[in-house]
Amino acid sequence: MSMIGIAAAVLASVLVPSTAQAAETLLSQGRPATASSIEGSGFEAAKAVDGNASSRWASVEGHDPEWIQVDLGSAQPISRVKLTWEAAYAKSYQVKISTNGTSWTDAFTTTSGNGATDDLTVSGTARYVRVNGTARGTAYGYSLFEFQVYGGDGGPPPGGGEGAVPFGSHTIPYAAGMLKPSGTQAANDAKVVDYYQRWKAAFVRQNCGNGWYQVISPDADHPYVAEAQGYGMVIAATMAGADPDAKKIFDGLVKWKLDHPSSGNPDLLAAEQDTGCRSVNGGDAATDGDMDVAYGLLLADRQWGSAGTYNYKQLAIKHINAIKASEINPSTNLLKLGDWTSNGDQYYYISRTSDWMVDHFRAFRAATGDSAWDTIRNAHQTLITNLQNGFASGTGLLPDFVVNTNSSPKPAPGQVLEDPNDGQFWWNACRTPWRVGADAVTGGDTKSLTAARKLNTWIKSKTGGNPNQIAIGYKLNGTQIDSGSEPAFFAPFAVTAMTDADSQAWLDALWNKMLTTPIGTDSYYSASIQLQVMITVTHNHWVP
Secondary structure (H helix, E strand, O other): OOOOHHHHHHHHOOOOOOOOOOOOEEEOOOOOEEOOOOOOOOOHHHHHHOOOOOOEOOOOOOOOOEEEEEEEEEEEEEEEEEEEEEOOOOEEEEEEEOOOOOOOOOEEEOOOOOOOOOEEEEEEEEEEEEEEEEEEOOOOEEEEEEEEEEOOOOOOOOOOOOOOOOOOOOOOOOOOOOOOOOHHHHHHHHHHHHHHHHHHHHEEEEOOOOOEEEEEOOOOOOOEHHHHHHHHHHHHHHEEEEEOOOHHHHHHHHHHHHOOOOOOOOOOEOOEEEOOOOEEEHOOEEEHHHHHHHHHHHHHHHOHHHHHHHHHHHHHHHHHHHHHHHHHHHHOOOOOOOOOOOOHHHHHOOEEEEHHOOOHHHHHHHHHOOOOOOOHHHHHHHHHHHHHHOOOOOOOOOOOOOEOOOOOOOOOOOOHHHHHOOOOOOHHHHHHHHHHHHHHHHHHHHHHHHHHHHHHHHHHHHHHHOHHHEEEEEEOOEEEEEEOOOOHHHHOHHHHHHHOOHHHHHHHHHHHHHOOOOOOOHHHHHHHHHHHHHHHHHOOOOOO
């Protein structure tokens, strides 16, 4: 069939959803995108292929023609192009395809576009796909919320077969001005991969059979804890492209999650398992693990799509909704400790600051469309600000646990769950510079940036710019609790350092400290935190 015939055949499909074949894969998400123009900062071409239905590409206003194109990474059979228009739509446009970026063929053309969503059946082989607008439907420009290209041969998306956002691709940019360690990007990425391989050898297992993968936790109360499995899911999905077994590991972790449901809410993960891989201590859930499990599933959906063994997107949304139902306090909009605490017990108005993964809330909102996650995100950010200002004005440090969340939230007065230092910057809160900083560097949110910079200013001054001086634990006023050096405490501050233009030398010092610290094979906790920090500071962390 000629291309003219193909164009005529697909013309009738405008605004009519096509039926995707089972092998169809989303090829465009997270791939490099360019455009003839942008309206301004925040409307870049990448916004149309980022999987976020609330972000968009927009061209300059009042000008024809304008175009946007995506590079699929390699020549792929394509079967469908889905365009989700903003109000500024194209009345006349073409979908053009090319294998080399120079010679173009029309796969679709129309002069009667009417906006909304155009779901187009197309045919051809392309590395580059372009939407070329020739007549605007409004007085403005052209604007797309989503530009999606589907097809492939049923295998993984392009990028060496490893995923739509392969590690080291850097297709999803950080907020403007965020630092990264000195040296070449490729060299620093390679150092992350090396650390990942050592982490994997030390902690990733296939115990008890049954197709399961687990991250072992020799330094925890039990050999398997939900927190470790959540870390593993996020890491595996992120390292696709660096590890050819990433998807196999991830699916083994998904099977573990499904086979170990919480006794409180079966859509959540039971928090602890014994050496026989049996859930223990009541089999209920822990919030920190569930937050990362849900986030990891969203990463996997974006990496590999959801048409394989597991529907990652469906599982993610079920998990997110279960977190909202069973691990969010409905009266405070703050995270509870797990699905095991309920109204009337002594733990109901206690929250753990290291569970406050602010970028995860952003991803949950985008995935579900549920505006409650905006409210939840704001509640946590407001409390971070109030805690820093009211209880740690000179340091910005957060406590492990916050009590009285229903009335006058404050640091725990002593041991409320784990340790006499529950109200200090201790073995839980040590993660908060990373968690708050991750939202700041990827999204540029003002509240997160302010909180991260407050932490960075204090720790850099406290240590005189020497990471070896970062202690194990601090009271909220900055008094050291314990001596020594531990990755769980020094690594997270590297993420906050990224937010300060004057902290390049400090960031480099922290980076070098991480590189020269060997993995302690008896401490999955510190090693897992450092690995995820290394991913973040090299600009390899992304929000689905």
